[in-house]
Amino acid sequence: MRATGKELPIAALDGLMMRKEVVSKAFSALAILCSLFSNTVSADEPLAYLAPMERSQWYISTSIFECSVVHDIPIYGQGIFYHEAGEDIYFYTQAASSAMKAGKAALVIEASPWRPGGVVRDLGLVDVTETKKHLRVERARAHDMMKGLLEGMMPTFTRKAWFSDASVRVSLNSIGFSSTYDEYLECISSLLPVNFRQVERSSVNFESDKAVLLRSDIKTLDMVIMYVKADPSVTAVYVDGHTDATGRRIYNRRLSKARAEAVTQYLTRQGINPDTIQTRYHGERYPIAGNVKSNEKAKNRRTTVRLVRGTSLSMPTKESPEGELN
Numbered sequence: 001m002r003a004t005g006k007e008l009p010i011a012a013l014d015g016l017m018m019r020k021e022v023v024s025k026a027f028s029a030l031a032i033l034c035s036l037f038s039n040t041v042s043a044d045e046p047l048a049y050l051a052p053m054e055r056s057q058w059y060i061s062t063s064i065f066e067c068s069v070v071h072d073i074p075i076y077g078q079g080i081f082y083h084e085a086g087e088d089i090y091f092y093t094q095a096a097s098s099a100m101k102a103g104k105a106a107l108v109i110e111a112s113p114w115r116p117g118g119v120v121r122d123l124g125l126v127d128v129t130e131t132k133k134h135l136r137v138e139r140a141r142a143h144d145m146m147k148g149l150l151e152g153m154m155p156t157f158t159r160k161a162w163f164s165d166a167s168v169r170v171s172l173n174s175i176g177f178s179s180t181y182d183e184y185l186e187c188i189s190s191l192l193p194v195n196f197r198q199v200e201r202s203s204v205n206f207e208s209d210k211a212v213l214l215r216s217d218i219k220t221l222d223m224v225i226m227y228v229k230a231d232p233s234v235t236a237v238y239v240d241g242h243t244d245a246t247g248r249r250i251y252n253r254r255l256s257k258a259r260a261e262a263v264t265q266y267l268t269r270q271g272i273n274p275d276t277i278q279t280r281y282h283g284e285r286y287p288i289a290g291n292v293k294s295n296e297k298a299k300n301r302r303t304t305v306r307l308v309r310g311t312s313l314s315m316p317t318k319e320s321p322e323g324e325l326n
Contacts, residue, residue, distance in 0.1 A: 046167040047099060049076035050154075053114060056173035058180040060187065064230055065195065067187035069180055071172055079172050081142060081184070085192040088139035093157075098134040099168045103127075105135060105159035109148035112174060118153065128159050135170070149177040192230055199227045202305045204263065205298060208246070211258035213266060221263065224305055225270045236308035237272065239264050241281040244300040245291035249283055257281035263303045 051057070051074055061068040069081040077095025105128045109121040123141050128134055135157055137145065145155040149172060156171040202224050204217035213221075228234050241260025243252040264279045290296035 046158075046169055047161060048169040048171070049073050049099075050169075050171040051173045053173070053175055056175040058176045060180050060183045062183065062187040064190055064192050067184055067191065069184050071177075073170065073172075076170055079170075081146065083184075083188055083191070084195050086194040086198050089142050089188075090139060091135075091137040091142040091145055092133040093135040093170060094132055095134060098128065098130070099161055099163070100128045100134065100157075100159040100170075101162040102130050103159065105157045107137065107141065107145075107155065107157055109144065109153045109155055112152060112154045115152050121148065121153075123155075126157060145172070146181065149174045150181060192227060194223050194227055196227065196231065196234075196307070196309070199224045200307050203302050204305075206259055206301045206303070208244075208297075208301065209255070211255060211262050213262055218266070221266055221305070222270075224307070225267060225272060228272055228307065231309075233309045234307050235276060235310060237267065237277045238306040238308065239267070239277060239279045239303060240306075241279075241303045242286060242300055243284050244297035245284045245287070246297065253281065253283035256283045259301075259303045263305060267305075 051072060055072075055074065058069060058071050061070070065085050067083045071079040073079055073093075076099070077093060079091065079093050081089060081091050083089040104125040107123040107126045109123065111118040111120075121144070123144055126135055126137055126141075129136075148155055152174050154171050154174060156169055158167055158169050160166075161168045202220055204213065204220055206212070207214075228237065239260050241256035241258070241263075243256045243259070245252075247255075260279050260281045264274075264277055267277060268274045284291070284300070287300045288302075289299040291300065
């Protein structure tokens with residue numbers, strides 16, 4: 001047989017046929033996926049995220065610093081009731097990406113599919129953001145959501161999808177919630193009264209020309225002491241004494257030293273390790289208000305306490321406002 005063109009080796013012909021077959025299969029698989037997607041997510045059909053009865057799980061993370069009640073929502077992500085020490089509880093959802101369009105979602109408490117009936121309670125609109133916490137609900141409505149779950153109802157958020165005109169529904173399954181709720185109540189009863197942010201920078205004020213702690217100052221310091229004893233990650237405490245501009249600089253320097261030492265002595269008497277405390281005094285050098293009016297001067301007569309996590313006392317010992325409470 002005479003060839004009419006260049007002949008290809010047998011191996012090359014086999015490779016070409018195999019590539020054609022792979023490409024054909026790939027296009028067939030893509031066509032099937034597109035068909036499935038168009039059948040399951042249409043412009044008119046809502047997209048619902050809800051854990052089925054047999055997969056509904058609630059679990060809790062507890063400590064003296066925070067309580068988290070977590071619910072897995074298949075495909076979507078998680079719904080979380082979060083209660084930090086010293087703060088109010090709130091609810092938020094967390095997912096890699098939200099199917100909802102940013103804006104406002106409707107929140108209702110409605111009957112579960114397996115328990116029809118009951119009055120739908122409208123809890124108003126909730127912000128939908130493009131952050132990791134797509135939906136966030138403040139204290140009052142978070143408690144309403146918990147109440148609904150205890151009643152076997154289903155808190156549900158509804159919002160337009162970002163990719164079509166379809167609506168998206170994200171719901172919480174009540175199955176398994178009641179037992180976790182009991183653990184949540186135990187957890188919040190043992191939370192500290194304050195969190196780190198609330199005591200990280202504290203200040204106590206003094207009367208003019210005095211270095212005596214007032215009763216209100218002691219209450220402030222007691223909160224700091226309670227937290228430091230509870231949190232081993234706090235490794236350094238900086239105490240800085242100050243005065244207003246009244247009087248001579250040398251005298252003010254001595255007065256600020258006495259004020260700083262008054263705070264340091266109280267901290268150590270209450271059990272704070274003195275090796276973690278660095279005491280400094282600055283006189284009138286770093287005011288936080290004016291030095292003319294009496295109410296301004298009162299703000300400058302202070303000693304500040306700053307907590308540091310995870311580092312040792314490595315700051316320079318020279319007098320510096322660095323890290324000071326302003």
